[in-house]
Amino acid sequence: MSDHPAQGGPKCPICGRPTMAATRPFCSRRCADADLVRWVNGAYRIPVADDEAEQAPGSDGTEAHGLIPRIP
Ligand SMILES: [Zn+2]
Numbered sequence: 001m002s003d004h005p006a007q008g009g010p011k012c013p014i015c016g017r018p019t020m021a022a023t024r025p026f027c028s029r030r031c032a033d034a035d036l037v038r039w040v041n042g043a044y045r046i047p048v049a050d051d052e053a054e055q056a057p058g059s060d061g062t063e064a065h066g067l068i069p070r071i072p
Helices: 029-070
Strands: none
Touching: none
């Protein structure tokens, strides 16, 4: 219990250190950058996978189905 912080304020979500007013809600710019990279990577992966999985079967199936009876 000797590690008790003087101010029980918010902590950095990256490393758990007390946050600084200039870099809230992170303790430093390094952690803010790390969180941004994490967020960008996560946001980039979710929509790409969701869009491809939803567009591939619908667009492919509709086009193939409409082309087949048109070419006889
Ligand atoms: Zn931090």
